[in-house]
Each structure stands twice: as C-alpha cells, then as structure tokens.
Amino acid sequence: MDLLAIWLGKLTLVALRILGxxxxxxxxxxxxxxxxxxxxxxxxxxxxxxxxxTGTNGKTTTTKMVSTxxxxxxxxxxxxxxxxxxxxxxxxxxxxxxxRGRTPADVAVFELDExxxxxxxxxxxxxxxxxxxxxxDQLDRFGEIDMTAxxxxxxxxxxxxxxxVNRDDPRLTxxxxxxxxxxxxxxxxxxxxxxxxxxxxxYGGTITLSELPAVAELLDLELGIATDLTLRIGEVTxxxxxxxxxxxxxxxxxxxxxxxxxxxxxxxxxxxGLRKVEPAFGRGQSFEIEGRRVVLQLVKNPAGxxxxxxxxxxxxxxxxxxxxxxxxxxxxxxxxLWDVEFTSALGSTISIPGSPRPVDAPAPPAKAGWLVTSGTxxxxxxxxxxxxxxxxxxxxxxxxxxxxEATFHVKPSDTVVVFSTYTAMWELHRVxxxxxxx
Amino acid sequence: xxxxxLVHLYPREMNIYGDTGNVLVLRKRLQWRxxxxxxxxxxxxxxxxxxxxxxxxxxxxxxxxxxxxxxxxRRAGTLRSMADDGxxxxxxxxxxxxxxxxxxxxxxxxxxxxxVLDLVTRGSxxxxxxxNHVDTEWGRMVGFENHSGxxxxxxxxxxLGTAAAGRGNNGTDRTEGAVRDNVFGxxxxxxxxxxxxxxxxxxxRRALARRGMSGDLESLDDRLAMAAAAVAVxxxx
Numbered sequence: 001m002d003l004l005a006i007w008l009g010k011l012t013l014v015a016l017r018i019l020g021x022x023x024x025x026x027x028x029x030x031x032x033x034x035x036x037x038x039x040x041x042x043x044x045x046x047x048x049x050x051x052x053x054t055g056t057n058g059k060t061t062t063t064k065m066v067s068t069x070x071x072x073x074x075x076x077x078x079x080x081x082x083x084x085x086x087x088x089x090x091x092x093x094x095x096x097x098x099x100r101g102r103t104p105a106d107v108a109v110f111e112l113d114e115x116x117x118x119x120x121x122x123x124x125x126x127x128x129x130x131x132x133x134x135x136x137d138q139l140d141r142f143g144e145i146d147m148t149a150x151x152x153x154x155x156x157x158x159x160x161x162x163x164x165v166n167r168d169d170p171r172l173t174x175x176x177x178x179x180x181x182x183x184x185x186x187x188x189x190x191x192x193x194x195x196x197x198x199x200x201x202x203y204g205g206t207i208t209l210s211e212l213p214a215v216a217e218l219l220d221l222e223l224g225i226a227t228d229l230t231l232r233i234g235e236v237t238x239x240x241x242x243x244x245x246x247x248x249x250x251x252x253x254x255x256x257x258x259x260x261x262x263x264x265x266x267x268x269x270x271x272x273g274l275r276k277v278e279p280a281f282g283r284g285q286s287f288e289i290e291g292r293r294v295v296l297q298l299v300k301n302p303a304g305x306x307x308x309x310x311x312x313x314x315x316x317x318x319x320x321x322x323x324x325x326x327x328x329x330x331x332x333x334x335x336x337l338w339d340v341e342f343t344s345a346l347g348s349t350i351s352i353p354g355s356p357r358p359v360d361a362p363a364p365p366a367k368a369g370w371l372v373t374s375g376t377x378x379x380x381x382x383x384x385x386x387x388x389x390x391x392x393x394x395x396x397x398x399x400x401x402x403x404x405e406a407t408f409h410v411k412p413s414d415t416v417v418v419f420s421t422y423t424a425m426w427e428l429h430r431v432x433x434x435x436x437x438x
Numbered sequence: 439x440x441x442x443x444l445v446h447l448y449p450r451e452m453n454i455y456g457d458t459g460n461v462l463v464l465r466k467r468l469q470w471r472x473x474x475x476x477x478x479x480x481x482x483x484x485x486x487x488x489x490x491x492x493x494x495x496x497x498x499x500x501x502x503x504x505x506x507x508x509x510x511x512r513r514a515g516t517l518r519s520m521a522d523d524g525x526x527x528x529x530x531x532x533x534x535x536x537x538x539x540x541x542x543x544x545x546x547x548x549x550x551x552x553x554v555l556d557l558v559t560r561g562s563x564x565x566x567x568x569x570n571h572v573d574t575e576w577g578r579m580v581g582f583e584n585h586s587g588x589x590x591x592x593x594x595x596x597x598l599g600t601a602a603a604g605r606g607n608n609g610t611d612r613t614e615g616a617v618r619d620n621v622f623g624x625x626x627x628x629x630x631x632x633x634x635x636x637x638x639x640x641x642x643r644r645a646l647a648r649r650g651m652s653g654d655l656e657s658l659d660d661r662l663a664m665a666a667a668a669v670a671v672x673x674x675x
Contacts, residue, residue, distance in 0.1 A: 136454060144454070144499045145454075145499065146499050200450070205450060326673060332568070332569065332582065332673075333455065333582040333584065333627065334456075334582065334628065334670075335455040335456030335457070335459070335582060335627045335628055335629060336456060337456070338456035338457075338458065338459030338462070338629055338632070339453075339456050339458070376669070376673070377666070377669065379662055379665040379666035379669055380632075380633075380666045380669070380670070382662050382666070383632055383633065383662050383663050383666050384459075384632070386662055386663075387459070387462050387463060387466050387632070388462075389466075395662070395665075
C-alpha cells in the first residue's frame with residue numbers, strides 16, 4: 001500500500017514538473033487524501049524518530065542546521081523546500097523514497113508552522129521538539145500571540161522524548177512545566193539579550209534575564225558578511241563562523257546545537273556541522289548579476305524585519321529594494337510594517353518632495369542607497385517610509401522591473417539588498433534564475 | 439510655536455496591530471506644518487496630563503485587556519468629562535470596546551467599560567478577519583479588521599460609516615465604528631490614518647479648533663497614501 005502511495009505522490013510530482021510548476025503541497029495533499037495513514041507508518045519505521053522544529057522565526061534556517069549536523073551521523077529526511085504544512089512533510093517522504101517504495105532514512109527533521117505542528121502531532125507523536133520563539137506574526141491567521149503559544153503547548157504535550165526550549169522566551173518557558181518529555185534549554189548570554197528582544201521587550205518592556213540553565217548558549221557574536229560566534233555546547237566552548245549572516249542565525253545555531261545534543265553527538269561534531277550550513281532560501285542568499293551582488297533577505301514579521309535591517313550596516317548596499325506582497329503566506333494585514341522602525345536602519349532624514357518643510361542642512365546619503373519599494377503593496381511600504389522621513393526613489397509594484405532598475409542603477413561590484421516577503425521571494429527567485437545563475 | 443499634547447493609552451499592552459502608527463501619522467502631519475506634538479504614553483497607574491488635545495489607543499491581546507481594564511475604568515469619569523469637553527479621541531479595536539458601557543465575554547462575564555461611548559460589545563466564537571473599507575463623511579477609509587467582539591451601537595452615538603467590504607461592528611447591521619462629539623472608535627487597523635489622510639487632518643483640525651486656532655491646514659502631498667488606499671480597496675477580503 002505504501003508503494004502505491006509513493007507512486008501516487010511521485011506521479012503527481014512528475015505531472016507538476018511537466019506543467020512547469022513547483023510542488024511541495026499538492027503531492028502531499030493527494031497522498032494524504034488517498035492514504036491517510038501513510039505518513040504515520042513511514043515515520044514509525046525511522047530508527048531515530050522525528051524532530052519537529054517550530055516557532056515564529058528561524059524555522060527554516062534552524063531545520064537546515066539540525067539536518068546538516070545530523071547528516072554527519074545519520075541519513076536525514078527533511079522538508080527543506082519550504083513546505084512547512086503537514087502535506088509538505090508527506091511530499092518530503094515521497095521525494096526521499098525510491099520507486100520501489102523504500103525510504104532510506106534514519107531520522108526526519110521537519111519544520112512546521114505552529115498550526116500545522118498541532119495537526120502533525122495528531123497524525124504522529126514526534127520524539128523530539130525544538131521551540132524557537134513566539135513573536136507577533138501573521139495575526140490575521142492566528143489572531144493573537146497568546147493563542148499561538150497555546151498551539152505550541154499542545155505540540156509539546158504530544159512530544160514523547162525531548163523538548164528543547166528557548167529559555168529567553170517567557171511564553172515558551174511557561175509551557176515547559178509538567179511535560180511528559182524531558183526538557184532542555186538553549187539561550188544567549190545575558191550581555192547579548194538586547195539583540196534578541198521578546199515581543200514585550202520590543203514594545204518598551206524591560207529585559208528579563210532567565211535563570212534557567214542552558215545546554216547550549218551563545219556567548220559572543222560578531223556581525224559582518226559572515227557571522228562569527230562563540231558557542232558553548234555542553235561543557236565545551238567552540239568558535240564558529242556561519243555562512244548565513246545575521247544575529248538571528250547565531251541564536252538559531254544555539255538552538256540547533258541544543259537539539260543535536262539530545263542525540264548524544266559531541267560538541268566538536270556539532271560545531272563542524274554548523275560550519276557547513278549553507279544559507280537557506282532567501283535568508284542571506286546572494287546572486288550575481290553582471291558583477292553586481294544581489295543579496296536576498298526574507299522578511300515575514302516585525303522582529304525578523306528589524307533583525308534583517310541590521311545587515312544593511314554590514315553590506316553597505318548601493319541600492320535597496322523592499323518587496324511587500326499581501327497573499328496569505330505573506331500576511332494579509334499591512335499593519336505589521338508599522339511595528340518596524342526604519343529611520344535608524346535605512347535612512348538619514350531627507351526632505352520628501354512636496355513636503356512643505358525642508359531640512360536645513362544638506363542630507364547625508366541614506367544608508368539604504370537608491371531605494372525602491374515593490375510588490376502588491378509597494379505603495380503601502382512607501383507610505384510607511386514616508387512617515388519615517390525616508391525618501392523612496394521608485395515605487396514599482398512589478399518585481400522583475402524593480403529588481404532590474406535597482407541592479408542597473410548601481411555600478412558593477414556594488415551590492416543590492418532585496419528585503420522581500422514570502423511570495424515575493426518565490427517570484428524573485430524565478431526572476432533572478434532567468435537573469436543569472438545562482 | 440504651538441504644541442499639541444497627544445496621549446497614547448497603554449502603548450505597552452495595546453499595540454498589537456500596528457495602531458501605534460496612528461500616533462506617528464498625527465505627529466508627523468503636525469510637524470510637517472510647523473506644529474510640535476508632545477506624545478505622552480500613559481501606562482497602568484500613570485496620571486493623565488492636565489491639557490490633553492488628542493487621545494489615541496489601539497488594539498491589544500484579550501489577556502492584556504484584562505490587566506489594564508481596572509485601570510481604564512478608574513479613569514472613566516475623567517475620560518467622560520474630557521469627551522464632554524471636546525477632546526479629540528481616536529480609539530481602535532480593544533480600546534474602542536473599552537470606551538463602551540461594557541464587554542460581555544462569551545462565557546457570561548461582564549467587564550465594565552468607561553461609558554464614554556453609548557455601545558456594548560459581546561464576545562463571540564469566531565473572529566471577523568479581513569480587509570475592509572468604510573464609507574464615511576470624511577471619505578473612504580481602508581484598513582484591516584481582526585476582532586471577535588461584536589459591538590452594538592446605542593442611540594447616543596452614530597456609526598463612523600458603512601462597512602463596504604468587511605463585517606464592521608458586528609457583521610450584521612453593516613455599521614462600522616462610532617462617533618460622538620470628537621470621540622471616534624473603529625475596528626480598522628492599518629493603521630487607519632496611514633491611508634486616510636483626510637480623516638487624519640479632520641482630527642487635527644478639530645483639536646486645533648478646540649484651542650481656538652484656525653482650522654486651515656497646509657495641504658500635504660498625499661498621493662502615495664491615496665495610491666495605497668486604492669490598491670487596498672482592490673484586494674480580496
């Protein structure tokens with residue numbers, strides 16, 4: 001029967017490919033409908049069980065880190081194509097299986113969004129769970145962050161062996177009490193806590209330091225094109241250079257290390273795995289177009305956007321594109337753009353054309369360089385920047401045109417940064433793959 | 439130089455859907471016209487300043503609303519006399535609900551309000567979520583609604599407008615928001631003032647007029663906001 005399920009899924013994938021479509025959802029959906037118990041049966045056969053990784057930010061990168069670390073020891077099955085719904089995990093199993101129905105894997109590492117993690121646990125109780133953070137995100141979907149935390153509590157209660165929790169997120173530590181599984185924590189050193197504000201702290205609350213012991217702790221951090229960090233893994237301190245840039249990735253590394261320790265891997269092996277991790281889709285990936293470097297930064301919510309904006313200081317772009325779509329996967333509500341402060345990250349105060357109040361001194365150049373807003377909500381983004389007194393040079397909803405304009409506005413050897421929401425990022429990949437090779 | 443005092447109610451708790459942006463929009467629209475704005479955050483236990491021109495409050499998590507409820511009700515008398523005195527207020531979602539007489543939760547608890555606006559709100563099981571635009575006497579306002587409380591208006595208020603696309607106050611009578619004197623309440627996030635510059639200026643004119651100043655405001659270039667509003671109206675709910 002599993003052979004039939006795999007064939008059905010694989011044929012759907014082939015059909016999609018013939019149609020020239022990218023498919024992480026449909027094959028899984030088809031198999032789920034016809035063979036509802038396929039996933040549970042396949043996962044039960046894995047000798048090292050299933051790891052679920054969830055939270056608001058960092059799921060994809062952390063999943064990649066955990067998979068890369070574990071791959072040094074085990075055959076890893078993962079949904080690294082961005083399908084973080086239950087059907088995405090089914091597609092991953094199908095893709096990993098051969099036409100004879102065999103699935104050569106010892107362990108599965110799945111990123112799941114909060115609501116689908118609950119659904120997944122109804123199908124299969126994972127052995128291990130990694131809880132990253134709860135921040136405001138896509139409130140049009142979940143309503144409130146307290147509700148999101150309740151979803152994660154359900155997932156934690158269904159986990160059988162090990163739950164690894166961010167000790168610096170009080171919403172998560174609150175749900176760790178009384179779980180059937182063993183609980184471990186990861187965290188960042190007290191002097192780094194200001195880089196990783198919780199939701200309350202981001203809106204003016206005071207920073208609270210956790211006294212919970214962390215099995216993996218981020219001790220030090222230096223940002224640049226690469227991210228140099230010092231990580232305590234168990235009892236050992238390791239210096240690691242990550243290929244993906246940004247402070248948030250350093251925190252994700254601590255999370256991945258803590259989870260890897262539950263497999264009994266040694267600190268040196270874990271550190272070696274982290275050094276190998278390539279940046280995930282849109283998380284600091286870079287493309288080259290006729291000598292210009294185009295760096296992609298996926299933005300999904302206020303906390304992530306704020307973190308990503310910091311990379312402007314390291315990259316010094318000659319042009320910046322901000323692409324905002326408003327489909328379901330992006331978040332329908334534009335309010336979140338107003339929870340991000342842009343003045344210090346992107347701009348200098350520049351007078352806005354038509355604004356009756358000129359500035360007295362000549363304006364220094366904006367840190368963002370030549371600035372373009374794009375995507376369905378290009379105008380919304382421009383309004384947001386207008387109120388932070390950052391001049392927008394071009395409002396161009398068409399993403400392909402916007403990226404071309406920005407790229408050829410700057411000199412060869414210059415850098416262009418593109419901040420983009422989820423669906424715009426997919427579109428961007430299609431555009432960039434047409435113009436260039438990755 | 440004139441300085442207006444803007445009170446921002448409970449910025450730490452009632453800030454969840456970007457409504458803090460309304461404070462920024464009003465402050466900048468004053469500054470761009472050479473009028474200073476002093477923003478005074480009011481948290482639980484803080485005293486309100488003496489001369490307030492504009493009061494702003496946003497939406498919050500249901501749990502946070504419980505925490506600040508008692509503090510809010512303690513100010514009921516003050517807020518009512520400020521409203522009687524013509525102070526301009528713009529309240530969104532949770533803060534809008536608390537300006538009413540009461541909130542009846544779905545399991546039957548009664549949470550007292552401040553009675554500034556003649557309305558009551560009942561909790562419900564499903565959330566009204568989606569893009570909305572509302573026809574008002576200050577033009578079309580666009581925003582995003584996200585609430586489970588259903589609000590019924592009394593005779594002491596009139597609706598801010600008619601929900602053209604979304605569900606509005608309660609999903610049945612097509613009303614959206616409420617107005618009484620210079621007090622406004624609405625479920626529109628967005629923040630609502632970002633894409634409704636005409637309404638933003640109406641609030642400022644009323645606040646300045648109350649200070650005995652001319653209601654004339656220099657016009658600003660709002661083409662971007664109007665373009666963004668037009669796009670928003672065309673988006674599916």
